[in-house]
Amino acid sequence: MKFIHSSDLHLGKTFGRFPEDVRVRLRQARAEVLPRLASLARDHAVSHILLAGDTFDQTTPAPSVIRQAFNIMRAADHVTWVLMPGNHDHTNATELWRQAIQDAPPNVALQLKAEPYALNAQATLLPAPPTERHPGRDLTDWFDNAATGETLRIGLAHGSVTNFDTSEEGASSVIAPDRARRAGLDYLGLGDWHGQLQVGPETWYSGAPEADGFKHARTPSALLIEIAGKSAPAAVTSLPTGTINWQRATLDLAGGDDCETAHEAVLPSLSERAFTLFNLVVTGRSGPLGRVALEKAIAKVTPDFLWHRADLDALGIVHDTADLDVIDQQGALRAAAEALAEEATDENLSPETRETAQAALSHLFSFALEA
Ligand SMILES: [Mn+2]
16 A cells, blocks of 8 residues: 555645735645645655645635646646645635535545544545544544454544644644554554654554645655555555745844845845745844945845745844944944943933834944945
């Protein structure tokens, strides 16, 4: 038995915090996961793709999201798509599943009920579709006593495991982490956690095939599962699927650092930037000239990226009289700069006041340098 396990496609996710052009690109990348999975299935000659929940991001996706997903699956008829609901698209989403039943082609097997499903003559699927957003109990309980004859037992579930309390949704954890052993499963495919993770010898979260946040460091991938027979352990291979690079970087500066060089070092390569969402957080301390140089360097590379954000709020300032000389040796500007420099470092003032003074001082430096 050979199949692909994936989950959490979240088709139709809106990515509301990004500008419209980026949102379009992110939604597109998710829609393209389906043909990518289909071609991986072809390359590896697998008969089934198991989707362990949250194929759809909402209980009421746009009809086009549902229809177009099933049209792609229909075209990929070299494989059977085994589609189980998750907590975002739980079985109680009646309108969604009503349309899904109408639109689903013959090579899609919807798993809306907790009952055994024959994948083929060798393997039986035990699905545990969530009945609501937070079912609040272990829906895989019934696996233990499910009759599957001599066939391989493949479990499919969505949710967090008991010893793993950092669910995507912050929901109470429910799936017994040793369910595979207790129920004699040859493989247990899980969804919900968006990073790829092995929970036990034959229990895996596939993770989402495209990232949707900066949290998970591993390259988004699907899993290729090969099971030679009843007594053979499942061979699990990670197949990269992600096309959008979500990258968070911290630039921690010390007072004497060359800010431009340090910034250069945390950047992804030029060829990656067009498909990278780059979230840069700058911490530590720099001189005002360094800060201006850094702001310029950041502005220079920003158009390279699909999306770029730089947060300099946590960057403290160090400066000496020589720095202020850049603004002016004396006179009103110099007096203003000194007052701002004093405020920016005055621990008796509120952080907001210090940041405002810091920002104003940076502007002064920028103007002085341009002049
Ligand atoms: Mn999910």
